[in-house]
Amino acid sequence: MRCRSACRLALALLLAGARGAPSAGWHGAASCTRRALLGSAVLLPAASARAVVRYAPARYTLVPQGSVRDKEERLAEVTRELMRKAEDPYLLGEQAQLEYDLDRLRENAAAVRRIRGCAASGGAIAASLRVRVPDLAAARRFWLDGLKMSELRSSRVGPDGAEGIVVGYGREGLDEDDGGKFSLELVQASARAPAPARLALDAPDAEAAGALLYVQLRVPNVRISGLVQSGGAIESAYGYVEVTSPGGLAVRVITAPRRDPVEFVALRVPDVEAAAAYYERAFGMRRIPSPPRRTERGPGVLGTGLFGREYEVQDDVLAPKVLYGSVLMVSACCGQADSAGVLLVPPSATTAPLGLRLAGGDGDPVLTVRAADVSAARKAALADADGFARDPSGARVCVSELRV
Numbered sequence: 001m002r003c004r005s006a007c008r009l010a011l012a013l014l015l016a017g018a019r020g021a022p023s024a025g026w027h028g029a030a031s032c033t034r035r036a037l038l039g040s041a042v043l044l045p046a047a048s049a050r051a052v053v054r055y056a057p058a059r060y061t062l063v064p065q066g067s068v069r070d071k072e073e074r075l076a077e078v079t080r081e082l083m084r085k086a087e088d089p090y091l092l093g094e095q096a097q098l099e100y101d102l103d104r105l106r107e108n109a110a111a112v113r114r115i116r117g118c119a120a121s122g123g124a125i126a127a128s129l130r131v132r133v134p135d136l137a138a139a140r141r142f143w144l145d146g147l148k149m150s151e152l153r154s155s156r157v158g159p160d161g162a163e164g165i166v167v168g169y170g171r172e173g174l175d176e177d178d179g180g181k182f183s184l185e186l187v188q189a190s191a192r193a194p195a196p197a198r199l200a201l202d203a204p205d206a207e208a209a210g211a212l213l214y215v216q217l218r219v220p221n222v223r224i225s226g227l228v229q230s231g232g233a234i235e236s237a238y239g240y241v242e243v244t245s246p247g248g249l250a251v252r253v254i255t256a257p258r259r260d261p262v263e264f265v266a267l268r269v270p271d272v273e274a275a276a277a278y279y280e281r282a283f284g285m286r287r288i289p290s291p292p293r294r295t296e297r298g299p300g301v302l303g304t305g306l307f308g309r310e311y312e313v314q315d316d317v318l319a320p321k322v323l324y325g326s327v328l329m330v331s332a333c334c335g336q337a338d339s340a341g342v343l344l345v346p347p348s349a350t351t352a353p354l355g356l357r358l359a360g361g362d363g364d365p366v367l368t369v370r371a372a373d374v375s376a377a378r379k380a381a382l383a384d385a386d387g388f389a390r391d392p393s394g395a396r397v398c399v400s401e402l403r404v
Contacts, residue, residue: 062148062219063169063261064101065178068109071102108170109177111259111338116174119402123333124283124371126340127172127400129215129265130185131356132195132363133247136163138231139186142245143167146230147217147253149184157187158362164188169261174403182262182340184215186247193363196356198248199268210393211355212365213266213345214242214250216320218258227253240320248356252320264328264341265367268355269393272327275344278391279329282381282399283369288328288336323349342367344393358394367395370402 064071075098082091115125133139143149144167152171155164164187170178189195199211227243228234232251235242241253254263269275279285323345330341358364366388371377374387378399383389387399 061150061169062221064104064108065150065170066101066105068102068105068177071098071105074098075102105177108180108259112174112177112180114338115180115334118331118333118338119174119372121333122284122372123331124285124369124377124402125331125334126182126265126342126367127370127402128166128183128185128368129212130157130164130187130366130368130398131212131247131249132162132187132189132193132365134189134195135246136165136186136188138246140165140167142227142230142232143184143186146227146232146243147219147222147251152183155185155187157185158190158193160190160192162188162190162193180338181260184262189363193361195247196359196363196365199355199357209268210270210358210395211268212249212358212395213268213343213355214252215265216252216254216263216343217261218254218256218263219261220255220257222253222255250355254320259337260340262340264343266323266343266345267367267391267393267395268347269344269391269395270347271392272325272344272346274392276327276329278381279342279344282377282389283371284332285329285342286332288330288341290322290324290326290328292324325349358396360390360394364394364396366398368398368400370400372402374399374401 075095078091078095078098082088082095085091118125140151144151149167149169152166152168155166156162157164164185166172166183166185168181168183170176170181172181172183173179187193196212199209222241224234224237224241227241231246232243235244235250240255242250243253244250267275276287280287323343325346326349327344328336328341329344330336331339356365369377369381377383378387378389381389381397381399383397383399389397389399391397
């Protein structure tokens with residue numbers, strides 16, 4: 001079924017590209033040929049490009065969104081139409097896209113059921129990240145146009161009611177087929193809560209400073225030109241992409257499929273052991289340590305090894321470099337595949353001035369962890385009456401309820 005769908009999609013792309021794309025705009029489209037591929041039935045008017053996403057049954061998104069029921073109903077309609085127009089490239093393309101989307105949504109729905117089981121067993125998951133940005137419009141453009149996230153809703157944050165938006169690759173809740181996704185909240189900085197500054201490694205207290213280093217994504221595809229055009233600054237693009245978003249938050253993008261593309265949030269912590277123990281105690285998370293460092297000595301003089309230089313061995317040269325000494329904290333009940341993690345990185349592994357410094361103020365990033373037993377989690381996390389705490393690195397953590 002998947003092979004047939006892929007063949008149909010490839011054929012429809014060629015045919016649709018030859019015929020040209022419809023003139024209407026489509027927010028979130030990756031290319032002109034994809035607009036042509038899906039046709040007028042799934043186009044959104046250009047005027048709605050900045051509106052909150054409406055989950056149209058056949059709307060293309062980087063990660064399939066919507067409900068299984070809506071997709072099945074539209075697929076049945078398309079199949080009936082193809083009985084009358086068997087060679088229509090738009091219908092063939094939409095049929096292939098819908099079949100692919102249904103496969104992914106059914107897999108996601110199964111993961112959502114597992115996360116609900118996690119909630120029933122008293123578990124916890126890393127659910128969202130809030131970041132203050134100096135220019136909300138610029139940040140919005142990068143995450144929506146460059147990284148193809150969807151705008152889920154608007155928000156108001158803090159006593160000053162700062163404007164914000166919540167973005168992600170699908171819904172956050174556990175009552176939808178496309179739910180169970182990690183979200184990112186972008187909030188306009190203010191005088192009371194300024195945007196965090198980049199960490200300078202040559203600062204006198206840099207060794208003891210905590211920082212939000214980067215967010216790692218695994219997406220089916222990414223366009224470097226699209227990241228640049230949407231305001232991103234490319235730092236590296238060999239095997240994977242390192243890009244700095246407007247506002248300074250670094251993003252690592254790996255082209256590989258994942259149920260939820262947000263794989264983990266990386267924090268620079270002065271004491272990895274203390275931070276890992278905190279997430280274990282407060283949220284019952286489990287550790288996945290980094291692999292041990294492997295080195296080999298070069299051949300040296302006449303192959304004897306004499307004066308040979310030692311170098312680091314990495315099996316996949318196109319993969320991100322291993323941050324040795326790091327520990328990935330993941331949900332104990334959901335595991336690494338079904339939820340986002342928190343990567344704890346020691347200062348010794350930081351080789352570039354990446355990261356937003358944790359200054360201890362209201363403008364610091366906030367990581368939200370949702371726990372089934374929220375009272376016990378808040379107590380263990382040493383949270384205040386509003387559910388906010390700070391981990392040993394100084395990162396702000398909001399403890400909220402994991403609802404089924």
